[in-house]
Amino acid sequence: MIYFLTMIARELKLKLTKKQESVLNAQLFQCSGLYNLIIRRIKLSASDKIYYSKYELFNQFAGHSKKTDLHSRTIQGIIEQAYIAWERCFKKIAKEPKLKSTRNKLNSTPFPDPIKRTQFHGFNRIRIPTLGSLKFCKQELPEGKIKQSRIIKKASGWYLSIVIDSKHSFTVKETEEKVGIDTGLKDLAILSNGKKYSNERNFTKGQKRLAQAQRGKRKKLAARLQERMRNRRKDHNHKISKEIVQEFKEIYITNDNLRGQAKKFGKSISDAGISQLRQFVLYKSGNHGRVCKLIESKKSTMTCSCCGALTGPTGLGGLAVRYWECSACRALHDRDINSAINTLNIGLGISLVQFEKIG
Numbered sequence: 001m002i003y004f005l006t007m008i009a010r011e012l013k014l015k016l017t018k019k020q021e022s023v024l025n026a027q028l029f030q031c032s033g034l035y036n037l038i039i040r041r042i043k044l045s046a047s048d049k050i051y052y053s054k055y056e057l058f059n060q061f062a063g064h065s066k067k068t069d070l071h072s073r074t075i076q077g078i079i080e081q082a083y084i085a086w087e088r089c090f091k092k093i094a095k096e097p098k099l100k101s102t103r104n105k106l107n108s109t110p111f112p113d114p115i116k117r118t119q120f121h122g123f124n125r126i127r128i129p130t131l132g133s134l135k136f137c138k139q140e141l142p143e144g145k146i147k148q149s150r151i152i153k154k155a156s157g158w159y160l161s162i163v164i165d166s167k168h169s170f171t172v173k174e175t176e177e178k179v180g181i182d183t184g185l186k187d188l189a190i191l192s193n194g195k196k197y198s199n200e201r202n203f204t205k206g207q208k209r210l211a212q213a214q215r216g217k218r219k220k221l222a223a224r225l226q227e228r229m230r231n232r233r234k235d236h237n238h239k240i241s242k243e244i245v246q247e248f249k250e251i252y253i254t255n256d257n258l259r260g261q262a263k264k265f266g267k268s269i270s271d272a273g274i275s276q277l278r279q280f281v282l283y284k285s286g287n288h289g290r291v292c293k294l295i296e297s298k299k300s301t302m303t304c305s306c307c308g309a310l311t312g313p314t315g316l317g318g319l320a321v322r323y324w325e326c327s328a329c330r331a332l333h334d335r336d337i338n339s340a341i342n343t344l345n346i347g348l349g350i351s352l353v354q355f356e357k358i359g
Contacts, residue, residue, distance in 0.1 A: 012136040014158040032100040038082035077110030115146040155223035178250040180344025190336040203271040241280035252347030255294035305341040306331040
């Protein structure tokens, strides 16, 4: 499985005046009301066996921008967002979309039209419809057409998220090396060559301070702490995935059932960010001509990577066993490295002789 990502997302930190912030907050309020209206309309129509297309909904709200402070394309972006939410529900991909409220806020305003490079003026300003000239923290942007944008409200401030039609690239090593990767909680990623990447456990480290903020009903501080945890996790996963793609030509990753693990181990799975790391490695591999595949991890831990005997630890009780000796060939194994080697062997199509489990 190879993923190709030809779009690059960038976030520009905005420096807004009080008037601009007031306008954006008002627009968010109007967007929330419009979103709820579309969600309800689709639901009630579907109960009567009436199903609107996306373009029929566009036509129903034609001219609505004259009654609000929203741009016509922003209104279409909100309609499309609500339509996709219901479409995923009807296809049984996601649950029924919830109405936006105080506890479930809409935090972004879409601008689906492409942004022209001429809309950037000076070193750190951009012109957005209905908002005028916005100042942002300067940063270098890759070349390419800016397909669409979205203004997002976060705990740390306002951001302009833009999607650029360009390819994310960096220098990779000329090599023929192959690697298997086992993911876990004690160590985030374990390579078949013995290298291990630590699990930063950002949530675990910061949960005491977060709990204090929540008990003190300091909502802004709690939101900022959670955002900081997400940013640190994302940064750590980006660095690991980049290093792996740079060093190896063929990459094989265990395809663990993360949803099933989350039911048993709860927040530890979310804190590790295994799914995010996996996706980063997949798309970066595709962009740089590397081979990356997800490998089923069934019995990878209990199988001896030397002789193929099923003599390793099993079950929840076996999780405490980090090192074990194969009773068939007397080979000593690190639990995680052994699993990574088996992942590599399966990815390369190497068939191991399976013995009956001993003991």
